[in-house]
Amino acid sequence: MTEDRTNLQWARLAAAIKAAREARGLRQIDLAELAGISEGSIQNLEDPDRRPSRMPQSLAKVEPHLGWSAGSGVAILKGGEPTLLATNPRDGRRDSQGRIRGQLPLRIVDELESDDPLLDSAVIELPGVDGARMTVVVRGNPNATPEQIQEALLAWRKAERRLQRLSVEEGSDTPNPRAANGS
Structure with missing residues (x-):
């Protein structure tokens, strides 16, 4: 019917x-x-x-x-x-899944909540400002071949090294990535 x-x-x-x-x-x-x-x-x-x-x-x-x-x-x-998707107004997180909402721009939230495969992530201290840091989430194409994933990881590694060098060049003595990575 x-x-x-x-x-x-x-x-x-x-x-x-x-x-x-x-x-x-x-x-x-x-x-x-x-x-x-x-x-x-x-x-x-x-x-x-x-x-x-x-x-x-x-x-x-x-x-x-x-x-x-x-x-x-x-x-x-x-x-x-x-x-509407339920959110906890106190902390901006979605109640049912504990995802960040309300505290970040929508494009960032959607990227963080993406089902695309997580390739890596890192937290990198910003130079010259005590406690300031940058969070990087690296996502891959869900339809990527193993070779394409490897290529994306290599591109991220190069970019990560450049970011860490900037931190050193800008005044901190050593790069201090507090990495929370998946690899």
Whole structure:
């Protein structure tokens, strides 16, 4: 038995997606990149005149980047409201998964919460300012071959050495990376 799609509110969903995207300060291309889909897919989702014959796969991919829990798009189509991802207002972390929210720009949060493979990470002391540090998270392409991952790691190692040299050149005696790395 197929679902009755005649009463789905596509224009309402399009408006909700656009409003949520704009509220997060994202352009269509930004949301597309975060969700791993094409900009055209975002344009289709935001088109109030579009009536797809089936549920777009891209809908589930954009939901978390709009701050919605899974299934929120379908709820809007059926006349309901999106369920917002829960956050703990005290510390800005998502309650259910302990991820950072509210304290960092959205692009950074989305990158930190990405499912792309973590290649490495490091915390590097900044020169001349006691206690100031830079945090670097290196993510890889989820479809990368082992050779491509190796190439990305080598590129990161070169960049990491340059960052550490800058720290030495700027006045600290020795590079002091407090690395929390995965390799």
